[in-house]
Amino acid sequence: MTVGTSLLTNLDKDLQPQRPWVGQKTIGDPEQALAWMKRTDLELISAETNTYYRLDPTPGDALVLLHSATPHGLECARILKLFFERELGQQQVSLVPLPGIDYELEGSSLERMAELLKQLAESAKGIVTFAATGGFKAQAMIMAVVGSQLGIPVCYIHEQYKSLVYLPYLQPEVQPRIPRAGLPDSGRPRSEVIQLQVDSSHHRPRSWVKVEKLLRDIPWVDLVRYDPHAYSAPKNSVKAANRKTEDGRHILWIHLHQSQDTHLAVRVETTGYTPEHLEQAAAELRERLGRLV
Structure with missing residues (x-):
């Protein structure tokens, strides 16, 4: 994950309480920052926490924060690392500096970033x-190029x-690094996979047709039903449920x-039983949905 300075610089015009360091040149006291971050929605804290929220990592996933060679970039990365570890329970968070990625950006620095x-x-x-999502625009461009060369998915989100x-x-011609999930095929006829009531009270967005x-074409999807608990997932994204079949x-x-009046929440019952099945299914569906919606 590339790291920028939105944690420091967001103005919070419509957010209460605002971050305590609004208007300051630095964030300052990390404990004060963590206290504010703890009581603020992940979507609103920074570009990085917004992306983290939608990727829904497990505590054991490794999170690498690539920060610029600037004092502000380093400060934001350090506080984000503390927040991910102490408040969100991530067990493997590391900081990796990007030498030469600063306000005097040179082409050789971007080449070194690509190699890294x-x-x-x-x-x-x-x-x-x-x-x-975070950092200089050039960082996102290099990530996109390298990801395409290696077949690694590259995601992006803005606060809005x-x-x-x-x-x-x-x-x-490059083989994607996220293969199709290796879950067993469902034995259910594909015409019976989607089981939503025609006269249900929820209003389906235009994206539902796609x-x-x-979902009907993914062989490990066994059953799809309306589920109000699924509204806890990020908008237009996927989240592992806190229950099983x-x-x-x-x-x-x-x-x-x-929109506020046009939304839909569904549960997707898979054929998987193991943690590996869940990781593979969530990764495949999240990427395919992100390219579709």
Whole structure:
């Protein structure tokens, strides 16, 4: 995840209480910062926490914060690391500086960043995602290029956006690093997978037509039903449910949002039982939904 300075510089015009350091040149006391962050929605704290919220990582996932070679970038990264660890329970958070990525940006610095991203990706275990929301625009561009070269998904979100956006792969011959989830196929006829009441009170957004086809075509999706608990998922994204089916299969929640009056929450019952099944299913569905919606 690239790290910028939105934690420091956001103005909070419509947010109460505002961050205590609004108008200051630095954030200052980390404990004061953590106290404010703890009582503020993740979507509103910073670009990085907004992205984190929508990616829904597990406590054991490794989170690498790539920060610029500026005092402000380092301060924001350090406080975010503390917040992710102490308040959100992330067990593996590391800070990685990007030498030369500052206000006097040079091309050679971007080349070094590209090499660093390749090294990090190749040494990582499990599923890798690049989150290019924070930091200088040039950082996002380099992430997009490297991600396309290596087949690694690159996601992006702005504080005002309502969904996690996945950038397209620019080289179609490259094999994506997120393969199709290896869950067993459902034995249910695909025409019976979607079970939403026609006369239900919820209003379906325009995106539902595409999402319905997507879910019906994924072989490990066993059943899709309306579930108000799924509104706890980020808008237009996926979240692992805090419950399972009666026979122990994992459930994913999807919250589709178009407006205050046009939204839909569904539970997606999978065929998976193991933690690996859940990780694979959530990663595949999150990326495919991000490219679709």
